Amino acid sequence: MQNRPILVIGATGKTGRRVASRLEARDIAVRRGSRNSDIPFDWEAPDTLGPALTGVRAAYVTYFPDLAFPGAVNKLESLCETARDVGVEHLVLLSGRGEHHARLGEDVVRASGVDFTIVRAAWFAQNFSEGYLRDPILAGVLPMPGGDIAEPIIDIEDIADVAVAALTEDGHSGELYEVTGPRLMTFAEMAAALSQATGREIRHLPISFEDFHANVAQAGGDFVADVFTSIARETLDGRNAHITDGVMRALGRPPRDFADFAHAVARAGAWTSAA
Known part of the structure; x- marks a missing residue:
C-alpha cells in the first residue's frame, strides 16, 4: 500500500x-x-x-x-x-x-x-522573501503593526521538514507540533537582521492596523485585507510571544534561526529587483 x-x-x-x-x-x-x-x-x-x-x-x-x-x-x-x-x-x-x-x-x-x-x-520568515512584504523590503522598509510585540518567526523549510516527517514516518500519529523559530524577535530586530544579511539598511516602519489593511488591499483587495487584518489584530497582541519545542520533538533538531534564513535567502538573490 x-x-x-x-x-x-x-x-x-x-x-x-x-x-x-x-x-x-x-x-x-x-x-x-x-x-x-x-x-x-x-x-x-x-x-x-x-x-x-x-x-x-x-x-x-x-x-x-x-x-x-x-x-x-x-x-x-x-x-x-x-x-x-x-x-x-x-x-x-x-x-x-x-x-x-x-x-x-x-x-x-x-x-x-x-x-x-x-x-x-508561527509567522513565516518567507513572508519577507516570497510574500507581500518582499516589495517593501526591496524599498528598505519593514512596515508592520503590533509595536514591540515579539514573534518567534519560523523558516518554512522547517515546516516542510516536519510535514514530510509526519507524512512518511511512524510516531507522529495524533501529534500536535506547534512550530516556532528558536528565539523571540521584534519587527525592529528582524529589520536589523535583514539589514545585516542584505548589506543595506532596512528600517522597521511601525504602522497602524488601518495602514496595514490599506497595504494588503493594494495587493490583494479589500476582502483579503479584511481577513488578514483581523488575523493581525488577533495574533499581534503578545499571545504568541513564546517559543515552543515542536520542531525539536518532530525532527530531533532545533529550528533554523531567522538570521540564517536571511543570509541564505540573500545569497540566493531573493532581494534583488530581478528576483
Missing part, C-alpha cells in the same frame, strides 16, 4: 511546493493538488475533492489563503469526510498559531475519524 501517492494540497504554495519536492526527492509518489493539476483540486469546487483524494495514502492539507476565511472550516470538514470515505489513512494539517478559526479547523481534523498530525505554525 506504500506505493499509493501522497496528495499535497496547495502544491504551488510556499509550504506545499517544498513538501512535494521533498517527497519526490525520496522517490515517493506525489499527487500535486491544485486547480491546474492533471487531477485537479479546488476548495471552491466540491466535486474535485473525491477524485483528488481517491487512491491516495495520505494528504498534506493547507487552505489558501488562511483558515480564517469565511467558509474555510466547513470546506475542511467536507474534505475530511471525503478522505474518510475513500480510505485516506493520514492527514497532516497546516494550522496557524494563535488563530481562533485555525483551532476550529484543528478540531474538525481531530474529529474526522482519520489518523492525523497537526502542524501549528
Whole structure:
C-alpha cells in the first residue's frame, strides 16, 4: 500500500511546493493538488475533492489563503469526510498559531475519524522573501503593526521538514507540533537582521492596523485585507510571544534561526529587483 501517492494540497504554495519536492526527492509518489493539476483540486469546487483524494495514502492539507476565511472550516470538514470515505489513512494539517478559526479547523481534523498530525505554525520568515512584504523590503522598509510585540518567526523549510516527517514516518500519529523559530524577535530586530544579511539598511516602519489593511488591499483587495487584518489584530497582541519545542520533538533538531534564513535567502538573490 506504500506505493499509493501522497496528495499535497496547495502544491504551488510556499509550504506545499517544498513538501512535494521533498517527497519526490525520496522517490515517493506525489499527487500535486491544485486547480491546474492533471487531477485537479479546488476548495471552491466540491466535486474535485473525491477524485483528488481517491487512491491516495495520505494528504498534506493547507487552505489558501488562511483558515480564517469565511467558509474555510466547513470546506475542511467536507474534505475530511471525503478522505474518510475513500480510505485516506493520514492527514497532516497546516494550522496557524494563535488563530481562533485555525483551532476550529484543528478540531474538525481531530474529529474526522482519520489518523492525523497537526502542524501549528508561527509567522513565516518567507513572508519577507516570497510574500507581500518582499516589495517593501526591496524599498528598505519593514512596515508592520503590533509595536514591540515579539514573534518567534519560523523558516518554512522547517515546516516542510516536519510535514514530510509526519507524512512518511511512524510516531507522529495524533501529534500536535506547534512550530516556532528558536528565539523571540521584534519587527525592529528582524529589520536589523535583514539589514545585516542584505548589506543595506532596512528600517522597521511601525504602522497602524488601518495602514496595514490599506497595504494588503493594494495587493490583494479589500476582502483579503479584511481577513488578514483581523488575523493581525488577533495574533499581534503578545499571545504568541513564546517559543515552543515542536520542531525539536518532530525532527530531533532545533529550528533554523531567522538570521540564517536571511543570509541564505540573500545569497540566493531573493532581494534583488530581478528576483
